[in-house]
Amino acid sequence: MKVEQISIFLENKSGRLAEVTKLLGDSGINIRALSLADTSDFGILRLIVNNTEKAKEVLKKHNFTVGKTEVIAVEVSDNPGGLAHILDILRKKDINVEYMYAFVERSGKDAVIIFRFDDIDRAIQILTENKIVVLPGEKVYSL
Amino acid sequence: MIFNEEFETLPRPALEAVQLKRLQDVAKRVYERVPFYKNKFDEAGIKPGDVKSIDDLKNLPFTVKQDLRDNYPFGLFTLPMEDIVRIHASSGTTGKATVVGYTKKDIELWAELIARTLSAAGATKHDIVHNAYGYGLFTGGLGLHYGAERLGASVIPMSGGNTKRQIMIMQDFGSTILACTPSYALFMAEVAAEVGVDFRKMKLRAGVFGAEPWSNKMRLEIEKKLNIDAVDIYGLSEVIGPGVATECVEEKCGLHIFEDHFIPEIIDPLTGKVLPYGEKGELVFTTITKEALPLIRYRTRDITRLTPGTCSCGRTLVRMDRVSGRSDDMLIIRGVNVFPSQIEDILLEIEGIEPHYQLIVDREGSLDILEVKVEVNERLFSDEIKKLQVLEKRIEKDIKEILGVNATVKLVEPKSITRSEGKAVRVIDNRKF
Numbered sequence: 001m002k003v004e005q006i007s008i009f010l011e012n013k014s015g016r017l018a019e020v021t022k023l024l025g026d027s028g029i030n031i032r033a034l035s036l037a038d039t040s041d042f043g044i045l046r047l048i049v050n051n052t053e054k055a056k057e058v059l060k061k062h063n064f065t066v067g068k069t070e071v072i073a074v075e076v077s078d079n080p081g082g083l084a085h086i087l088d089i090l091r092k093k094d095i096n097v098e099y100m101y102a103f104v105e106r107s108g109k110d111a112v113i114i115f116r117f118d119d120i121d122r123a124i125q126i127l128t129e130n131k132i133v134v135l136p137g138e139k140v141y142s143l
Numbered sequence: 144m145i146f147n148e149e150f151e152t153l154p155r156p157a158l159e160a161v162q163l164k165r166l167q168d169v170a171k172r173v174y175e176r177v178p179f180y181k182n183k184f185d186e187a188g189i190k191p192g193d194v195k196s197i198d199d200l201k202n203l204p205f206t207v208k209q210d211l212r213d214n215y216p217f218g219l220f221t222l223p224m225e226d227i228v229r230i231h232a233s234s235g236t237t238g239k240a241t242v243v244g245y246t247k248k249d250i251e252l253w254a255e256l257i258a259r260t261l262s263a264a265g266a267t268k269h270d271i272v273h274n275a276y277g278y279g280l281f282t283g284g285l286g287l288h289y290g291a292e293r294l295g296a297s298v299i300p301m302s303g304g305n306t307k308r309q310i311m312i313m314q315d316f317g318s319t320i321l322a323c324t325p326s327y328a329l330f331m332a333e334v335a336a337e338v339g340v341d342f343r344k345m346k347l348r349a350g351v352f353g354a355e356p357w358s359n360k361m362r363l364e365i366e367k368k369l370n371i372d373a374v375d376i377y378g379l380s381e382v383i384g385p386g387v388a389t390e391c392v393e394e395k396c397g398l399h400i401f402e403d404h405f406i407p408e409i410i411d412p413l414t415g416k417v418l419p420y421g422e423k424g425e426l427v428f429t430t431i432t433k434e435a436l437p438l439i440r441y442r443t444r445d446i447t448r449l450t451p452g453t454c455s456c457g458r459t460l461v462r463m464d465r466v467s468g469r470s471d472d473m474l475i476i477r478g479v480n481v482f483p484s485q486i487e488d489i490l491l492e493i494e495g496i497e498p499h500y501q502l503i504v505d506r507e508g509s510l511d512i513l514e515v516k517v518e519v520n521e522r523l524f525s526d527e528i529k530k531l532q533v534l535e536k537r538i539e540k541d542i543k544e545i546l547g548v549n550a551t552v553k554l555v556e557p558k559s560i561t562r563s564e565g566k567a568v569r570v571i572d573n574r575k576f
Contacts, residue, residue: 011556063556063557065556067526116526
């Protein structure tokens with residue numbers, strides 16, 4: 001049920017993001033989802049790729065600081081109120097979202113939202129109890 | 144103006160006779176009362192009685208800052224605490240300070256030396272001395288204070304901070320002499336301009352500036368902006384505090400060392416060999432009259448040279464050049480001593496590992512700015528922005544608490560800090576002195 005996400009520390013200077021994506025591209029790694037959080041000095045690039053271990057290895061070899069985090073991917077119907085419904089379930093159970101980002105599946109029918117929680121196991125339990133589809137990692141890597 | 148005409152203008156032979164007598168006395172005192180010195184003398188195979196001339200000083204062992212730390216806090220004092228009336232301290236590695244003590248007589252001596260210093264800048268008992276050196280453990284504030292009182296001047300014990308209020312008081316009280324760090328003097332000028340106060344219309348006529356390195360260019364700037372004579376003063380807490388040496392307002396060309404109390408030497412910092420007058424090297428002091436904490440051949444790490452000769456002001460005391468650098472990696476930031484190793488200790492404390500870091504010192508306007516770059520390794524890294532920001536704030540807070548300086552911490556990518564021959568470049572000082 002959990003999805004592996006890699007995060008990369010980037011200084012706020014031009015060309016860094018391009019370098020990461022080029023390294024991954026040259027190594028035949030496909031990016032499935034990504035988000036970039038930034039401050040005035042630095043940013044954190046979060047990626048879900050089709051080959052986490054290989055991506056980590058390539059980036060580390062090129063002196064990037066790389067972390068691995070477990071997140072979950074939730075399928076949300078691409079309709080008004082879809083996300084609000086999920087967040088409402090989490091709010092009622094007092095589960096805090098550390099961060100999240102979304103992308104739309106190729107079919108265009110559903111959206112996929114990546115969530116990062118402090119207590120990931122409890123979040124999965126509550127979401128599944130409420131009939132929310134939590135996607136297995138394998139499915140997300142090959143989306 | 145010469146405060147102690149007799150001793151500040153002693154002919155050299157008479158001065159050297161005084162020095163020798165006092166040197167013999169101090170060698171005996173430390174040997175008998177301080178185990179550290181007894182061991183050092185014994186190791187070197189020297190007895191206090193072997194000091195037969197000033198030249199024999201070169202055979203005595205050196206004292207370094209680490210010796211004070213190793214004997215923290217009072218281990219090098221020659222007298223019991225009942226004879227100590229004052230304690231000061233300067234910041235040191237991981238919060239361990241360098242501690243110095245004074246007897247009543249030491250405090251009197253110190254006051255006289257500052258009175259000499261203020262007189263050399265042209266001050267008299269008719270002056271109002273605005274003392275913006277920090278009061279507290281730092282020797283600047285209280286040192287200047289007692290000396291100004293000894294001179295008979297009126298002292299305003301301002302201490303640092305609250306610059307607008309300082310300017311208002313200076314204006315309202317008619318301060319004539321300013322005592323602070325040179326960078327703070329320039330900062331005051333900037334603030335005064337902002338609030339529409341014209342320094343040149345104030346009664347201020349001279350300033351004694353020290354506790355950090357500064358240049359002649361900076362002197363000219365201070366003199367122009369504040370319309371005063373700016374005099375360079377020198378001292379360090381281990382030796383006594385401010386009051387070790389001062390320029391005279393007549394020449395402003397080299398600082399007269401009060402040699403009747405401190406014998407200076409210039410050594411080659413690598414070999415420890417004494418260098419002749421005129422050659423640049425590390426400044427070393429032997430305190431010959433201090434009671435509580437006399438130091439034998441204390442290595443200041445300051446680089447300068449000595450020039451003998453009678454000055455046009457009448458003083459026969461040897462002059463030292465402005466300090467041109469350090470023989471170690473110590474930085475002076477806003478008057479606070481900072482060693483890169485202290486930052487290293489703080490970082491080590493935080494994650495139990497030593498990340499690569501770099502200190503970048505700049506001068507913005509007239510204030511020193513310290514930026515600390517820290518390479519983010521996997522131990523420090525988090526995928527959450529706020530955790531990294533908390534880390535930055537925590538390092539900043541620790542630096543402020545332990546070293547007493549404000550720093551901006553910037554997290555950077557691994558291997559982004561310049562390395563030279565594989566070794567990280569720890570310090571980049573962009574200030575121009």
